[in-house]
Each structure stands twice: as C-alpha cells, then as structure tokens.
Amino acid sequence: MFSLPPTPEDPVFALNRLFTSDPSPLKISCGIGAYRDNSGNPTVLSCVxxxxxxxxxxxxxxxxxxxxxxxxxxxxxxxxxxxxxxxxxxxxxxxxxxxxxxxxxxxxxxxxxxxxxxxxxxxxxxxxxxxxxxxxxxxxxxxxxxxxxxxxxxxxxxxxxxxxxxxxxxxxxxxxxxxxxxxxxxxxxxxxxxxxxxxxxxxxxxxxxxxxxxxxxxxxxxxxxxxxxxxxxxxxxxxxxxxxxxxxxxxxxxxxxxxxxxxxxxxxxxxxxxxxxxxxxxxxxxxxxxxxxxxxxxREDWISEVGEMSSRIKSMRLAIREKLEEKTGTSWKHVTDQIGMFSYTGLSKEQVMKCREESVYMLDSGRISVAGVNEGNLERICEVIGKAVEE
Ligand SMILES: Cc1ncc(COP(=O)(O)O)c(C=O)c1O
Missing domain, CATH: 3.40.640.10 (Type I PLP-dependent aspartate aminotransferase-like (Major domain))
Known part of the structure; x- marks a missing residue:
C-alpha cells in the first residue's frame, strides 16, 4: 500500500548526519547555520x-x-x-x-x-x-x-x-x-x-x-x-x-x-x-x-549579545583570511568582504570532498558557516582547506 521510491534527504541535514556518524576525533562541522560560541557550543543568550x-x-x-x-x-x-x-x-x-x-x-x-x-x-x-x-x-x-x-x-x-x-x-x-x-x-x-x-x-x-x-x-x-x-x-x-x-x-x-x-x-x-x-x-x-x-x-542585553555574536563571526572571518593567505599565498579577501553567518569560500565540489575526507564538513557549494569556526578549530580548518585548494 505505502509504496514509494526513496525520497532524497535534505542536503544540510544529510551533511549533519554524515558529520555525526564520522568517528574521527578531529571532525569539524561548518555545515549547519546555527551559532556556536568560541568553544564550539550552542549558546543560550543570557537575556533569554x-x-x-x-x-x-x-x-x-x-x-x-x-x-x-x-x-x-x-x-x-x-x-x-x-x-x-x-x-x-x-x-x-x-x-x-x-x-x-x-x-x-x-x-x-x-x-x-x-x-x-x-x-x-x-x-x-x-x-x-x-x-x-x-x-x-x-x-x-x-x-x-x-x-x-x-x-x-x-x-x-x-x-x-x-x-x-x-x-x-x-x-x-x-x-x-x-x-x-x-x-x-x-x-x-x-x-x-x-x-x-x-x-x-x-x-x-x-x-x-x-x-x-x-x-x-x-x-x-x-x-x-x-x-x-x-x-x-x-x-x-x-x-x-x-x-x-x-x-x-x-x-x-x-x-x-x-x-x-x-x-x-x-x-x-x-x-x-x-x-x-x-x-x-x-x-x-x-x-x-x-x-x-x-x-x-x-532588550539592551539582547542588542549587545547579538553584537557579540556578530563580532565573534567577524573576527573569525579575519582569522580565516589571514591563515589561508599565509598557507596558500593567494588572496582570501572575499572572506572578510562577505557579511553575516556564511562564507561562500569559492571551493569547488571536488575541493569540498577533499575537505570531507579530512573530516572537515561544509556544503557541496563550498559554503561554510563561519559561526562554526572558533579559535580551537581554526588552524585545522585552514590547514585542510589550504591543502585541498593546493592539490
Ligand atoms: C535564508 C533563510 N531563510 C529562512 C530560514 C528559516 O529558518 P527558520 O525556519 O529556522 O527560522 C533560513 C534558515 O537557515 C535561511 O537561511
């Protein structure tokens, strides 16, 4: 009675499932568009x-x-x-x-x-x-x-x-x-x-x-x-x-x-x-x-907390740019020109797959959620991206 062909999974949630099932202790998710603090944890705002x-x-x-x-x-x-x-x-x-x-x-x-x-x-x-x-x-x-x-x-x-x-x-x-x-x-x-x-x-x-x-x-x-x-x-x-x-x-x-x-x-x-x-x-x-x-x-607390989340993301943009410029010797200015939670890195699908082999997850389009980057995982993310674009 309930006969249906398989339904394709939503790409963002499918990526998250891949990330969750990856046993690597080095895995990093820059997939889902949700804010994380500098320790990589979800945040409950203090005003909330x-x-x-x-x-x-x-x-x-x-x-x-x-x-x-x-x-x-x-x-x-x-x-x-x-x-x-x-x-x-x-x-x-x-x-x-x-x-x-x-x-x-x-x-x-x-x-x-x-x-x-x-x-x-x-x-x-x-x-x-x-x-x-x-x-x-x-x-x-x-x-x-x-x-x-x-x-x-x-x-x-x-x-x-x-x-x-x-x-x-x-x-x-x-x-x-x-x-x-x-x-x-x-x-x-x-x-x-x-x-x-x-x-x-x-x-x-x-x-x-x-x-x-x-x-x-x-x-x-x-x-x-x-x-x-x-x-x-x-x-x-x-x-x-x-x-x-x-x-x-x-x-x-x-x-x-x-x-x-x-x-x-x-x-x-x-x-x-x-x-x-x-x-x-x-x-x-x-x-x-x-x-x-x-x-x-x-309300004032909220406005300052939104400001803090946004400026943490901005500082991560700058850090990503500097690290990638250092590692690849090419310009990554677009990462700091962009705004908001996401960066379209410019990586090809093939390069994205290379990153995934190293347990660094981003969407097939090369989009990373900058909110998923922090001082603890920045070095590894940039190392893996740097390698993927140079190979
Ligand atoms: C552009 C855009 N619109 C709308 C949404 C809807 O999000 P939510 O239903 O969680 O409010 C999202 C979530 O990622 C989004 O990126």
Missing amino acids: KKAKEIIGAESQNEYLPIAGDAEFLRLSRELCFGDGSDLSNVESIQSLSGTGGLYLSLKLLKKLGCKKVYASNPTWGNHKSLTLNAGLEYSTYTYLDLSNLKTPEIDFKNLIQDLEGMQKGEGVILQACGHNPTGVDPSEGEWEEIVEVCGRKGLYVILDNAYQGFASGSPSSDSLSIRKFLSSSLDFLVCCSYAKNFGLYGQRVGAVHVVSSESKNVVDAMKQIARATYSNPPKYGSDIVKTVLGSSEL
Whole structure:
C-alpha cells in the first residue's frame, strides 16, 4: 500500500548526519547555520535565560489565537521596521519560525493567483522546496557572478535584467540581509533600484528576514532593505525568524508582517491557511521574545549579545583570511568582504570532498558557516582547506 521510491534527504541535514556518524576525533562541522560560541557550543543568550526566569512556572499553556500573540506581534513589527515607522497599513501573523512564515506567504501567493516565484541563484535550498510545495513554479534570478567566486560581487546588471523580465503578478523572494549562502547583500542604492523595479513590474515581494542583527551586528541597521520597501508604499510581506538572532532554533518562533491597504484581509486569509495546517502557533518561544523585547533592560542585553555574536563571526572571518593567505599565498579577501553567518569560500565540489575526507564538513557549494569556526578549530580548518585548494 505505502509504496514509494526513496525520497532524497535534505542536503544540510544529510551533511549533519554524515558529520555525526564520522568517528574521527578531529571532525569539524561548518555545515549547519546555527551559532556556536568560541568553544564550539550552542549558546543560550543570557537575556533569554532571564526571560525564562521571568516567565517561570506561571506560563500558561493555553492555546494562542490563530494569528498568535498580539503583543509579541506588535514588538516584532517595531523591531522589523524600526521605531517610529508608520505601521498603519501593517497587520501580522505569528509563524513557525522563518520557514513557517515563508510557507504561509507562498500559500497566500498561490491563493492570489500567482503562478511562479523566483529566488536568487544561489539561495537557501528550502526556498525551492517551499515554493514547489505551495503548488507554484520555481525559478531563479541572477545574484552573484558564479564564474568568479573569489570576487564576490552582486551581478547587479543581470539581477535587474532578470527582475525586468518577470511578469506582473509573479512572486520574488529577496533576502533582507545576511544573504545565505553568499554573505553578499545589495548596497543601499541597489536596494532602491530593486524596490523601484519590483513596484513598476507589479511583483509580489516576500522579504525573507532570517538574519536581522547578523549582517552588521545591529538589528536596526539590518532593517535597511525593509525600510526601503516600507517607504515605497508598495504591498509586500516580511517573514521574520527569531531562530538565529535569539538562539531560539528549536522553539519555532517567527512572524509575517503584511504591508498593504488590505493587510487585514490578507492576514485573515493567512489565518485560514494556518488553521488548516497547524491550527495555532506554539507559545513558549513568542513568550520569550515578547519578554525580552518588552523590557528595556533585556532588550539592551539582547542588542549587545547579538553584537557579540556578530563580532565573534567577524573576527573569525579575519582569522580565516589571514591563515589561508599565509598557507596558500593567494588572496582570501572575499572572506572578510562577505557579511553575516556564511562564507561562500569559492571551493569547488571536488575541493569540498577533499575537505570531507579530512573530516572537515561544509556544503557541496563550498559554503561554510563561519559561526562554526572558533579559535580551537581554526588552524585545522585552514590547514585542510589550504591543502585541498593546493592539490
Ligand atoms: C535564508 C533563510 N531563510 C529562512 C530560514 C528559516 O529558518 P527558520 O525556519 O529556522 O527560522 C533560513 C534558515 O537557515 C535561511 O537561511
């Protein structure tokens, strides 16, 4: 009865499984996009610990409304768009982290009659699966010049040309900041042009905001692209994740903010999708985020902790660059030019496989999570990469 061909494993989780089953004591994982401290351990932010103490045993396990916790959503909006923004056209729905927000958004686009959605080439692998799963066609727009990964610059001319080639009513996913996997974001002027073309072409825009705070170290500076869209008076959606910037990976806490003169109707349609999918969102994660953002003291702690995570990653970028330059005698400037959690190293698949033979794990594309690098494993990672590129 249940007869099915084998289903391919998700590449990021498959890599993690390979890493876990590797018996080598020297193994190092730079695969999964989750922050690790300088000892290689997952981090619980101290503001999160304090929030958990405040929530304590009093936390009620009642159902949340389908749209989620109203106060959490208000604070999430403020963070996403910046204090003082005019949010009169914005309504929100809580989501199962960033992935769940994208799910609701893509299902909504399907409901609106959209046929096809584009994401950047390259992008986070799940964009394609989510789009196809929502019953939409998937395609890509140019992002990087893939022929020269060692000078990571946006191929902006072709990016714009691809946006210009899209049809009215098609959808486009744009990563708001800290682009995964390339670590390269558009400049302010480039965002302005992107906003202009999206508006003129009548595209449905989904801003995927999974790394707010990780690009520059400052959550408010990282909302630049979102504020550019907000000031354009276009309709758009923003999917926020609190997995990375609060270290709440397992809690599945996020929000979708809808900017439109019809935002209430849009959120009502999304509520119907949510009700028929998981009924209502989980509560503990949004209680934590609400408690942190709602307290000026904890909020300040959070901002400085995000800054610390981001600056540890920046210092690892510099260390990787220096070590690799020393070992290979060639420039690795692109590693420090890139921002956010990831570095597109420029390694070929063959070189990636050589690293894997030495128990240093990264994605086939050559993407490393810089958050997985620390003072203890830096030397070995660079030695293995250095050898792989020289052979
Ligand atoms: C670009 C991008 N968007 C969205 C997500 C969703 O993450 P989550 O569902 O854990 O919030 C990720 C996670 O890696 C991502 O890299």
